[in-house]
Every structure is written in structure tokens, then in C-alpha cells.
Amino acid sequence: MKKITVLFVSFALIIAVLLGAVACSASSQSSSPTAPATTTQTAPGATVEVIIKDLAFLPSTITVAAGTTVTWINQDSVLHTATSVTGVFDSGTMSKNDSFSFTFSEKGNFKYFCTFHPFMTGTVIVN
Template identity: 50%
Template structure:
């Protein structure tokens, strides 16, 4: 009787393992959500004056995009920053990120040809340009 009970238990375990294995194979993983890679980095210490001398306040400080292209900035500094179109004394209203928290991003899609100068409203020495062709 014991041998029969052991045989039934072993058979049940094997059947369960086979069943679970077949159901796992049929489960599809959800599609990965694409993460947009930033085009421009606001590097650590960009909030301190001096980055403009070596032109690394935004990296790269000049970038080219196609009409309809999207540029994404990421703030890798420990302070808040903005990406604001125009010049510090002449905001042109084309785009403004508002405050970008550390580790966060801002994206803008460029629909027109031209050179788009931008700066950080909190740190006016930080400047860059998007060239749309």
C-alpha cells in the first residue's frame, strides 16, 4: 500500500511540474516600453559658473535635429535647471521646460527650420543651440 501511495504522489508531482512548465511557456512577456535616450545632458556641476568657459554646461552645447525631430535633455546635476528658448534677457517663447528636477528629462519637438538658442533661466551662463535642418 505504501509503494502505491508513493507512486501516486510521485506521479502527481511529475504531472504538476509538466503542467506548470507548459503553462509558463505559453505566457508572453509584456513588450518593453522604449526609453528615449537623452540627446543633451546637463552634467554634474553645470550650476556652478565656469562650465561656459569650456562649453560643457549642456553636453553637447550644439546639436542638430531634423524638422519634426525631438530633442530630450536630462538633468544629471544635483540642482534644478531649465531649458528656455531665446537669451537670458530675451525669452522668445518657443519652448520652456520649467524647472527640471535632478534625474528628470524635458523633450521638445522642433517643427520649423532654424537655429534655436536656449539657456537655463536659473543659471544664465548655461547656453546651447539646437540647429534644425
């Protein structure tokens, strides 16, 4: 009887470990892809879009050539801005589906944020 109890407990532990492993494996898989954090170099005169969605700038960092126009498009249901930390550009308030464009003629790193949601930040790197 004692031997059967030990076997039963051992079997139950093995099943519990296997079920736990399967559950962890399933929960670690994401059902929605994440947007890339950066985008690659562009040719001068090109236009690059930054989507504002789910309280984030997507992508949050872009690298462009001097002469590139960046267009921010608010696809979120709340108000946003794209405002340069140094005052180089400011979109003003953008409602859903509003957009703002700025052409970067000077090289440098341009950090920006949303004045309504200061945790939303991004960077335009101009080469």
C-alpha cells in the first residue's frame, strides 16, 4: 500500500511539472508583434512616418538623412503632440487622424516628447 501511494504521488508530481511547463511556454508567446524600436537610414528628400498609437511613438527612434521629412500621425483616440525638447519643432495639439510634418535639414540628434504624456519620448537621428 505504501509503495502504491509513493508511485501515485510521484506520478502526480510529474504531471504537475509537465502541465506547468506547458502553461509557461504558452504564456510566453506573444499574440501581437511589437513594432521595431528603430528604422533605417533614408535618402535625402524622403518622407518617414512615425505613428502615434497606444500612447507611444512607433518607431520611437529613427535615423534619417538630412533633408528628410518626418510626418507624425496620431492614430490614438487621445490628444498628443510631437514637441522637440530644444524647441526646434512643435506639432501643437493633434487630435485623432491629425498629422504634423517637419523637414530635418541639420544633422544631429533631436529628442522629442508628447506634452500631454511626457513619458512618451522619441528621437530623430539625422546624419
